[in-house]
Amino acid sequence: MKYSEMSNAAWMMSEKLVSVFGVIFVTSYVAKSFGPSIFGQMAFSTSLFSIIQTIAIFGTETILFKSISKSEQKGTRLMAVARRFRLALLLLLSAPTLIYVWLTMRENFAVFAFASFLSAIFVTQDIFSVYNNARLKSRMNTIANGAGMLLSFAISFTVAWLKLSPLLLSLSIVAVTLVPYLIKRGQFFRSSEMSAPPRRRQRNYTRYLMYAGLPLAISSVFISIQVKMAQFFLVGVGSEHELGVFAAANTISASWIFIPVAIITSCFSAIFRERDEVAVRLAARLYGYVMAVSILMLLIVSLFGDKLIITLYGNDYTQAGSIITLLSWATCFSAMGTVAYRFMVKEGGFNYLLVKILFQMLVSLVTSWLFIRTWGLTGAAWSVFVTELLSLTVMNYFFKNGVILRIQLSSLKIKTYK
Secondary structure, X not given: XXXXXXXXXXXXXXXXXXXXXXXXXXXXXXXHHHHHHHXXXXXXXXXXXXXXXXXHHOOHHHHHHHHHHHOHHHHHHHHHHHHHHHHHHHHHHHHHHHHHHHHHOXXXXXXXXXXXXXXXXXXXXXXXXXXXXXXXXXHHHHHHHHHHHHHHHHHHHHHHHOOOOHHHHHHHHHHHHHHHHHHHHHHHHHXXXXXXXXXXXXXXXXXXXXXXXXXXXXXXXXXXXXXXXXXXXXXXXXXXXXXXXXXXXXXXXXXXXXXHHHHHHHHHHHHHHOOHHHHHHHHHHHHHHHHHHHHHHHHHHHHHHHHHHHHHHOHHHXXXXXXXXXXXXXXXXXXXXXXXXXXXXXXXXXXXXXXXXXXXXXXXXXXXXXHHHHHOHHHHHHHHHHHHHHHHOHHHOOOHHHHHHHHHHHOOOHHHHO
């Protein structure tokens, strides 16, 4: 890795350290104070709107990253079009969802859902994060996101400490995205411009976003749904208590994924610019780095995860200790799979990704239904494990004559790192 890439990755990791601090000390304290039911309601509401948010983003994160990496001027024009496009999609999808939640679910769900909707607005409008990442300026993202998380954690801790109404936790859901958006927006316009393309050309930009973004959008949506599938089945088959326990275990098991993601994001700016065997070799080297980090974190969580759960969340979440290792393995597979996903995007494998994710969604649907009905909470963890394993391996190997398998095998060779 070059110094600029290492520095950028370090800034991205430092941002997530604040997040991990919040997960370990604040979120667990809130979960312990209000119990698994309230925690499960919050998890379900945020999961619901994270899917809508993913649809509204419409795969534009990757398209913008690629465009800005190649040409800042063209990238900023595309940013202006993408921002309007995202907002229109979000409003269109959120209105019926909010009405449904209001009419069919209890008050807590409705309040948390509306807060999640407001939070999603600021996420979809925050096109400045991808600009900063593509230009290796993640320092600003770190400062802005850290400020938002600290305020959100302060609100959550205060509500739990003073034993106020759990509905006030909705303020923390909004604050965590509103504050970063305002900071990054202000910083961007102080140093750069976002001039929309001429009106006669805006339609061409929109068509490009829809054409290039549709396969990525569908893929992203199905990935989001697949990740949340176990939670949705637990709501129907299990209980709010089990949903809260699963959310706690998943939070701890995935708390470290920011490390490989930061490395991947920083390194892919260079990989996007390379071609053929050079790109394959760089991807294999990156895959090896991610695998090493993932295995190290897997060992740590496997050894101390159950003790962390009991210490941080309390005895009500004891069941989470039995599934945390399985979910940590799934996180491991997901981190390594991100390298393959980005490489496929670089090679224009949008249609392949779409077919792959549809098949992955089917596997997740079948295993979630079958495993959760048979083994309950443990079945939910096994469903996630099996789906992520197949996604990392078999489902990737039919792309471009097995280039992903070649990358994985090359990552095990010493000469790859010379």
